[in-house]
Amino acid sequence: MARFGLNRRGFVGGLVTLAGSVFGGQRSFAAAAASPGRPGNTKITGFGESDNVYAELGLTTIINAHLTETVIGGSLIRPEAIAVMEKAAKHFVVMMDLEAAVGKRISEMLKLPQGYGVIVTSGAAAGILNGYAAILTGNDPKFIKQIPDLTGMKSEVIIQRAHRSEWDHQIRTTGAKIIEVETAEDVQKAINERTAAMHFQNFSDPDGQIKRADWLKLAHDANVPTFLDAAADVPPKSRLWEYANMGFDLIAFSGGKAIRGPQTTGLLIGRQEMVHNALLNMSPNEDTIGRPNKVGKEEMLGLLKALEVYLAEDQDLVDKAQSKQLETIVTKLSKIPGVTFTREVSPIKNHFPSLQMHMDPARFSAKPSDIAAQLAAMKPSIIVGGGTSAIEMTAIDLQPGEERIVADALASALTAHSI
Ligand SMILES: *Cc1c(COP(=O)(O)O)cnc(C)c1O
Numbered sequence: 001m002a003r004f005g006l007n008r009r010g011f012v013g014g015l016v017t018l019a020g021s022v023f024g025g026q027r028s029f030a031a032a033a034a035s036p037g038r039p040g041n042t043k044i045t046g047f048g049e050s051d052n053v054y055a056e057l058g059l060t061t062i063i064n065a066h067l068t069e070t071v072i073g074g075s076l077i078r079p080e081a082i083a084v085m086e087k088a089a090k091h092f093v094v095m096m097d098l099e100a101a102v103g104k105r106i107s108e109m110l111k112l113p114q115g116y117g118v119i120v121t122s123g124a125a126a127g128i129l130n131g132y133a134a135i136l137t138g139n140d141p142k143f144i145k146q147i148p149d150l151t152g153m154k155s156e157v158i159i160q161r162a163h164r165s166e167w168d169h170q171i172r173t174t175g176a177k178i179i180e181v182e183t184a185e186d187v188q189k190a191i192n193e194r195t196a197a198m199h200f201q202n203f204s205d206p207d208g209q210i211k212r213a214d215w216l217k218l219a220h221d222a223n224v225p226t227f228l229d230a231a232a233d234v235p236p237k238s239r240l241w242e243y244a245n246m247g248f249d250l251i252a253f254s255g256g257k258a259i260r261g262p263q264t265t266g267l268l269i270g271r272q273e274m275v276h277n278a279l280l281n282m283s284p285n286e287d288t289i290g291r292p293n294k295v296g297k298e299e300m301l302g303l304l305k306a307l308e309v310y311l312a313e314d315q316d317l318v319d320k321a322q323s324k325q326l327e328t329i330v331t332k333l334s335k336i337p338g339v340t341f342t343r344e345v346s347p348i349k350n351h352f353p354s355l356q357m358h359m360d361p362a363r364f365s366a367k368p369s370d371i372a373a374q375l376a377a378m379k380p381s382i383i384v385g386g387g388t389s390a391i392e393m394t395a396i397d398l399q400p401g402e403e404r405i406v407a408d409a410l411a412s413a414l415t416a417h418s419i
Pocket of ligand 1 (some may be wrong): 122124125126144203229230232253266372
């Protein structure tokens, strides 16, 4: 039945698009005939002519009151970045030269230690894969072709058990074996001639027994490179250079989270020769493990621009505007008996104004997760974090005015389930 429904919607959507294309096509044909454009450029469909291109495909768009999450499209790219991407789309360029030039420009924008550089990757996850590939292969052309077969290379990556996450799949993709440890003594025992690196999952710092600085000391004492995954750990901006200055050798950030560059970008920051070797292991270079991790010229320049705007932004003003949006929600809902709020900010990952809405179980016939599901089913869909004990919201991706839609939707859902 669900399948039939989908097909039927698709069919109706198809009709609408087809009807649009008859007129759109004629208009475009006239425009093409009148302009000295390239032959063959005549537009033949009407797609993309409405304001909601997702609706044209029969999809429901989302009001994101939760977080920058890849499953719902990450963040909204900055308009300044889009403008630069359009310009970037008008020329060809040698991609390795572009990577070097963009990396140089970005490293001048950050307060990195001497000898550190930057490359643009296709996301933080790609930064992890390409960074580990660099650690394992160095600049050896034979190893670069051979990986993930690690014959002749080091092959083990040490990580604290509490730091294991879905992101270590990117480490394992290189062929490296994960070695779990818990204590400093475990680390000393685990280090051997096969040890390639020591991984630190930044947001897990509070959960592991070995803290950031001690992890670095253990690694430096044994002359083992360190990798830090800090994908979602800006703001504050200073994190972009803080960890490099602490002594981490490679650090991965997402470009499509709070920086609001293209979704498909990230920064790999680290020791100059390591980031260079990461580049040798990725697109545009062929016969490499990172060839699927392609960053387009437009995306590279889009990230550069987004980062420039992000770094110039007054973080206090941004935080105040987001807090104000969240307080609009609080004001509307605190009249409902049984609803209370806290404002706990996550210390490392997603460090920006946050709101937790708690529901007294004695006063509601629904759980927070039921309310979240109800909002998600609306059109447009509203996404909030729906944990077991509270509804979690932030305004990092909430467009101006959307806070009122969220507040109204929550108010009706809560009132409907009040006992
Ligand atoms: C988002 C995230 C990633 C992946 O980042 P992308 O830029 O989407 O590839 C990796 N690690 C952590 C901790 C993240 O939050």
